[in-house]
Amino acid sequence: MTDAALGRPTTHANLDFFDDQHPPAGDFLRDVVSGLKRAPKTIPPVYFYDRKGSALFDQITEAQEYYVTRTELGLLDAIAPELAERAGHGAVVVEPGSGSSVKIRKLLDALGDPAGYVGLDISRDHLLDACADLKFDYPELSIGAVCGDFTSGLDLDHLPLPQGRRVVFFPGSTIGNFEPEAARSVLAGFRKGMRRGDAVLIGADRVKAAETLVAAYDDAAGITAQFNLNLLTRINRELDGTIPVEAFTHLSLWNTEKSRIEMHLETTRKVSFSIKGEHFEMEKGERLHTENSHKFTPQAFGKLAETAGFQITQSWSDADEFFTLYWLEPRWDA
Structure with a gap:
């Protein structure tokens, strides 16, 4: 099957390989109900991303206040020759999370002559669509997909990969969405599956003025507010919820x-609602915690990398020092 307008394949038949590890799906109902019973109340941010939530996030990345995406893209452009030199001939790019198609294309183009790409994500349909689309644009590149949970580590040796240096690409400061110990565990999982010569190219947002940070997650156009509130709309739609969305503010x-x-949803009045018949109440001014995004000083990120078994061999920051890309290589004395 192909997209009639674009002529792009909509199946994974054109990929060089597909490894379905059948990762367990999240339990939306369980996580929402248990989160609402906690003190303070919280819901995992993974549930932001239904179709509308994903579209809203794409809009957020283009907001004037949200500097993260455009700053990282600018860095990738600026350091392209250095990346090509570090990766060397015939590199294989591994992308846990299979995120922004714009960023991975910038990296592949920067490397010049990569030999392969592996997308890894827990969402099967999203993963296959993204990798099939990439294969259409890079037909000579060996491209495969792994449906799995990258937080459990990278196991790549059984895959039919080219022999070049493997570069794990983890952009967007995704590492900041994890709690500190979980972030260390994610990086240590990357480290465990690496060979001599392999590397990680990772983005990390930096600590900066509070007003700049708050504005980036509360844009004037209200897109981030819509994104946050859409979580409640999704709960109502998919879990038979009766949450009065209008009684919450971002x-x-x-x-x-x-x-x-931190992103929260705060009640503007006392509310009562049900989810799948289970009753909940929230007092006026009570908050539902929906996301964290940790920011790093260079020293803090260096310590994180070291405790996960890496050394920073190069780093690049924008002129304002808002964002940093790090090139990590495994420490073999660890």
């Missing part, structure tokens, strides 16, 4: 002690 807060932006 909050973006800078937590200095934990060096993170």
Whole structure:
């Protein structure tokens, strides 16, 4: 099958390989109900991304206040020759999360003559669509997909990969969405599956003025607010919820002690609602915690990388020092 307008394949038949590890799906109902019973109340941010949520996030990345995406894209352009030199001939790019198609294309183009690409994601349909689309644009590149949970580590040796250096690409400061110990575990999982010569190219957002950070997660056009509130709309639609969405407002807060932006939904009045018949109440001013985004100083990120078994061999920052890309290589004395 092909997209009639674009002529692009909509199946994985054109990929060089597909490894379905059948990762367990998240339990939306269980996670929402258990999260609403906690104190404070919280829901995992993974559930932001239904079709509308994903579209809203794409709009967020284009907002003037949200500097992260355009800054990282600018860095990838600026350091393209250095990346090509570091990766060497015939590199294989591995992308846990299979995120922005724009970013992976910039990296592949920067490398000049990569030999392969492996997309890895827990969402099978999203993964196959993204990899099939990439294969259409890079027909000479060996492209495969792994449906699995990258937080459990990278196991690539059984795959039919070219022999070049493997470069794990983890952009967008996704590492900041994990709690500190979980972030270390994710990086250690990458490290465990690496060979001598392999590397990680990872983006990390930096600590900066609180007003800049808060604005990036509370844009004037209200797109991030819509994104956050859409979680409640999704709960109502998919879990027979009766949440009065209009009684909640979006909050973006800078937590200095934990060096993170927090997103919350705060009630403007006392509310009561049900989810699949189970009753809940929230007082006026009570908050539902929906996301964290940790920010790093270079020293803090260096410590994180070291405790996960890496050394930073190069880093690149924009002129404003808002964002940094790091080239990590495994420490073999660890």
